[in-house]
Amino acid sequence: MHHAKLFLYLVGLSYCLSNPWFPTTAVGQEVIAIAGETYGVGYARVQWPQPVEGLSRVLVTSPQGRVLYPTAEPVTVTVRDPMRLDPAPRELKFGRGKILERLGQVVKAAVTADEREQVTGYEIWFLFQGDSPFELQISGPAVATIPIVPVAASPEDQRAAMLQWWQTYQDQAEGQIEAAPFLPVADAYLLSYLSRRLDLPAPASLSRMRLEKPPAAIAMMADSAVLQRIALANVLRGNSTEESEVLTDLPAAAAPPEIDPLDDDDVPAEIEPIARMVPPECFYLRFGSFSNFLWFQKLAQEHDGDIKNMVARPILDRRSSQRIEELLNVRYNQLADLFGDALIGDVAVIGNDLLIDDGPSIGVLLQAKNAFLLSTFLEKDRRATEAQFDDCTLETKTIEGIEVSLLSTPDNRVRSFWISNGNWMFVTSSEHLAGRFIAARKSRTTLAATAEFQQFRKQYPNAKTAAITFYLSGRFLSRLYTPQFQIELQRRSHAAAEMAVLVAARATAANEGKTLELPEDLIAAGYLPEGFGRRADRSGLILTPDGMLDSRRGGRQTLLPIDDTTIDKITPAERVWQDQINRSRTDQPGLLEPVFIQIARATADSKSPGQERLQIALDISPGLLGKQAWLVDQLGPATDIGVQFSKSDLVSFYANVHSDKLNGSIPPHYLFGGIKDCRPAPLEKFESPIDRIFAFSTIRGYLAAWPDPGLIDRLPLGLGRGSPVGPNMTRLVGGAYRYQSERVSLLSFNREVLVESIPDLAVLDKQPLRRAQLTIADLSQTDLGQWVSETLLEGEQKKSQAGCDLLSRLTEQLGIDAASTLPFAEELLGAAMQCPLHGEYHCRDDGHWCSSATEAHAPQTAAVMNWFRGLEASVDVVDERLLIDMEVDVKRAAK
16 A cells, blocks of 8 residues: 555656646645655645746745745746748749849848747645645735645655756756856855755765866955855865875975165166065055045045946945945045145055955055155054944054054954055055065065066156056066965965854754754764864964954955965975966966056047046956967067048947968958947857858948958858849858958958948048057947847846845845844855845845846946047057057046
8 A cells, every 4th residue: 555655756857847737826826845854855746726827936935934945946847939931032033043032031030039938837846844734925926925834755755856856956956056246145155055955966066166276466466256165165064174185395486586676866768766665575556646646536436446347236235345444444535635735746556466355465665755744643543443443453563674553353344554654554454564664665576676667668768747657577476376375365265265154064054953053063063074173274264243353354345465474384285286387377478468458548539528538558468368368479570551431330440360270371450440339139049050141131231351361252162152233242142242452351241331431431541550450439329239238238137136046045045034034144145245236135025035126127227338539549569569558438427
């Protein structure tokens, strides 16, 4: 009898899982729940009364708090609109290509027909506690409360159902991990915890969180997400260092080349005085005047306080500018209001790393016009901060024989060393950097003394007119590869990951009805892996009423600067990582070449009030472009040949191409093209091999070559010849038009584009020397600009939805109540959440989280399109250096 019931149960279960057309007459047609010792396993198939357009989302909970770790998969059907064809041609003759044209229409209609996903219901798997009846609450396009009555089954059947739940749960969680625009702590933790707790197959996502080859060091600082994910996976796998593991000495870093001391009287005239105060291994961000510095600050404030928001608004607001001001205790607005340029001359931000969001080694160097007044202001402000915070201390330390003022808090949210040297004031977060500032000045081996910097200043002498000079020396880039920097970078990432995992573990235990706070208790109960918290340097987490601290590094995102940490011993795994770093540095020598960027401010067109022009010079090694470096190799030498483009082109480019492709059969030529106002197909169409040719046909643009390289004529089966449709014009297979005359060859999917453009196009001589040029007009009032904005907004909408999904999953998976979800997410991620669309996250009555920006359905504009008003850029390569000169027109916010 038992086997018969089990057989009927399995047949019903397999039928319900495999049949997408299960009857939809009611909600909750099939419900199965098997009780278990640790967790029971449940399944429910729910059907909506009516199909719902698009992939809707549901929230699965239980009023009794019995349901745990649910996963819901939509049951969908695809609805395709009927194909629409143009009227059939009157003549179906092969000679005129009518049949081919008709066939093309059919294929185009088939691949571009509108497809819509309709959701007819959901398949839901879940775990539960206990064996008494309870209710399953489902909210989404429809709301249902389904009674659940657990039944008993054999251990084998319970295990089989558990494995089915795990496969579905794992697939959904890993999808969230892959798509998350932030560190996916919650989903990664739950996969790891449930796998250990229930003895289930290890999740593949944790295995994928590793590197085959380390990225460039500069890339690690620009985007630390890769290292953060690796550290998270290591913590969750329990790969922390055992105390008994054999440690080895820290490898010595290569000594930098000697610098000849340089007296102030010998400094070349084109080098600014402030460069004589900067240690040679520091990055150098110089503003030239306090007014330029305030201009930069205001530009950042116009974009929510962070210059990075000019491109896209991140989902995590790390409040970088405010945190740096608090860290160094330098409040620029107060300085501006009180004194401005009357008190401060030159300004530079310097440092030994670019870890702005994670405890940087950074400092501000000020040239005082009145040292007494500036010192008085700084001293008063430091004493006010000391009095404001109970845990803040102000003391005097001796560094390199000089008395230095230190204002600090235990968690390093304030860490400010202040050095006064005549008219120079230096405020830094790093004790090491403070010492280097003093020592470099004493030995006269500063940035100004390096031949590398002197060479750049000869090439770019307009230091007085530049609003910004940004310089990364070879010494700075080399320091990023040293064992001290790389190994501590890993350790601090590991410490931050431990803090995040501990937050997730506490919440998971609480959701299962257990109040556990200490790591050792969570380890004993199985919520944290064995080995959690064991580190090679014997540091650990300190729990305080205000949060968590690392015993050696301080608070999360206010970590001790890498320069100020001490490393004596390293583990074998860390030695392997350092060996990989050394190999990557050796394999790509261009990564250590200096970077020089200079920005000047100019007045834009007088007909465009409220705009300014930024003149940008970029001088880098092509090796820093990574995979895109091959593009530079295709450029021929700089020439004085230019192109006169069509007056209606919004985007135009040309390049002198010397390609080695096709065994050198493509002769040197000039490649150029333009795009007119249009509304191209959605971006996803360009990514589909089937849709791509039709997507390109929606761009009103052309591609041209002079002298004709003849690539089209080399296509097989005569595909490049086409059929004549007018003087010098043919139509090719696929629908493109080709114009050939006087060694000029043009291609376009739009015949009218060629007819409109050809009269304006001309080859010009005696132009400025360059290898390539790009021009983009003001797109703000164009269809093309609207398409660009909508395309960019799609990415922002995905990030916004990812934030909504995270908040909803915190409620569903960890049982966080609505009032606590946002603060909890901030504690989990170490930063405040913000909607990339400038909306506000809030929880609806049905428990789903959403953004007010999405609900409003108001027209929006992408961040770039709010300020971008045109660009002209030219490219050259000199002595294996890539030189890019740009002029960018920027619309500023109204005063």
